[in-house]
Amino acid sequence: MTIDLVLRAARLACAAATLLLACAPAIVRAQETFPSRPIELIVPWGPGGGSDITGRMVAKFLEAELKVPVPVVNQPGANGTIGVQRLLGKPADGYTVVVTGDFYALVGGAQPKWSLDEFVPLAVLINQPGAIFTAQESRFKTWADVEREARAKPGTITVFMAGRGIIDEVHTDFLLSRGVALNVVAVAKPAERYTSILGGHGDLLYEQAGDVKAYIESQRMRPLLSLTDERFPLFKDVPTARELGYAITTPQIRWIFARAGTDPARIQVLAAALEKMAASDEFKAYLRGEWAAPDSFVPARDARAYILKTLENVRAEAAQAARSAR
Numbered sequence: 562m563t564i565d566l567v568l569r570a571a572r573l574a575c576a577a578a579t580l581l582l583a584c585a586p587a588i589v590r591a592q593e594t595f596p597s598r599p600i601e602l603i604v605p606w607g608p609g610g611g612s613d614i615t616g617r618m619v620a621k622f623l624e625a626e627l628k629v630p631v632p633v634v635n636q637p638g639a640n641g642t643i644g645v646q647r648l649l650g651k652p653a654d655g656y657t658v659v660v661t662g663d664f665y666a667l668v669g670g671a672q673p674k675w676s677l678d679e680f681v682p683l684a685v686l687i688n689q690p691g692a693i694f695t696a697q698e699s700r701f702k703t704w705a706d707v708e709r710e711a712r713a714k715p716g717t718i719t720v721f722m723a724g725r726g727i728i729d730e731v732h733t734d735f736l737l738s739r740g741v742a743l744n745v746v747a748v749a750k751p752a753e754r755y756t757s758i759l760g761g762h763g764d765l766l767y768e769q770a771g772d773v774k775a776y777i778e779s780q781r782m783r784p785l786l787s788l789t790d791e792r793f794p795l796f797k798d799v800p801t802a803r804e805l806g807y808a809i810t811t812p813q814i815r816w817i818f819a820r821a822g823t824d825p826a827r828i829q830v831l832a833a834a835l836e837k838m839a840a841s842d843e844f845k846a847y848l849r850g851e852w853a854a855p856d857s858f859v860p861a862r863d864a865r866a867y868i869l870k871t872l873e874n875v876r877a878e879a880a881q882a883a884r885s886a887r
Contacts, residue, residue: 605644
C-alpha cells in the first residue's frame with residue numbers, strides 16, 4: 562500500500578471516529594428510558610390555592626408511578642402567564658409540565674397570548690363550579706341583598722377574584738353588565754383574598770367551593786350565589802345563576818399540559834400515568850374532598866376537544882356580557 566493510500570485511510574478513519582463521537586449524545590438520547598431524571602411541575606400561581614393543591618397531588622402520584630422526583634415550582638405573576646413562559650423556555654422533552662386552571666387567560670379571550678396548538682393537553686384534572694361567598698358575619702344574608710345594595714350604591718361593594726383576563730373576570734363582568742355594580746379587585750395570592758374577606762377589607766369572594774372548604778366547614782364563610790345550572794347539593798338553599806337569569810355557569814377546570822413538539826411516546830408515558838392516577842381511590846377521594854364533579858377527569862385523547870368546548874362556552878358568556886353592557 563502506498564503512503565498516499567495509508568494517509569487517506571487514516572483520514573477516513575479519523576473522520577468516522579469524529580462522526581461517531583458527534584452522534585453519541587443523540588444515540589444516548591434515543592436509547593434513554595423516559596423519564597430518567599426529575600420532571601418539573603410548574604404551578605403558575607402562589608402556594609395554597611386550588612392549582613397549587615392540585616399540582617402537589619399530581620406530583621406526589623407521578624413520583625410514585627414514574628420513580629423520579631417531581632418538584633413543584635410555584636411561579637406566580639401576570640395571571641399565570643409567567644409560569645407558562647417558563648415552560649416555553651424549556652426544551653420540548655416532557656421534563657417540564659404545567660398545572661393551572663386559567664385556560665381562558667392563556668388561550669382564550671379576544672387577544673389570547675398563545676394558541677392551544679403551542680401546548681399538548683395531558684389531561685383535564687378537575688371540574689369545579691364557581692360561586693360567590695361572603696364572611697359568615699357579613700351584612701349580606703342573601704344574594705338579593707347584594708343586588709339591592711349594588712344597584713342603590715354602585716361600586717361600594719367589593720368582590721375579590723384571582724386575576725384579570727380569566728374566567729373570574731368574565732363572570733364578574735357579566736354581573737356588572739346586568740346592573741350589579743360591584744367594585745372588582747384582582748388579588749393573585751389566595752391567602753390574601755381569603756383574609757381580606759374574613760378581615761372585613763372586602764365584601765365578596767369569587768372562588769370555587771372546594772378551595773375554601775375549610776372556611777365553609779368552620780362557618781367562617783358562606784355562599785350567596787352558585788354559578789351553576791342546578792343547585793349545588795351542599796348548598797340547596799343557595800340560588801343559582803341560571804335561576805336568576807345570569808348565563809355564567811361554565812365551571813372552572815384545571816388541566817395539565819406539556820410543550821407542543823414533545824415526543825409522542827413521552828406524552829403517552831405521562832398520559833398513561835395520569836389515567837392510572839384518575840382510577841385510584843386516592844384521586845377519587847381528592848375530587849370528593851374538593852367538592853368537584855366525580856367525572857372531572859378527561860384523558861389526553863379527549864382533553865383538547867373538551868378544552869375547546871369550554872373555551873367556546875366562556876367566549877359566549879363574555880360576548881353576552883359585552884352585548885348587555887352596551
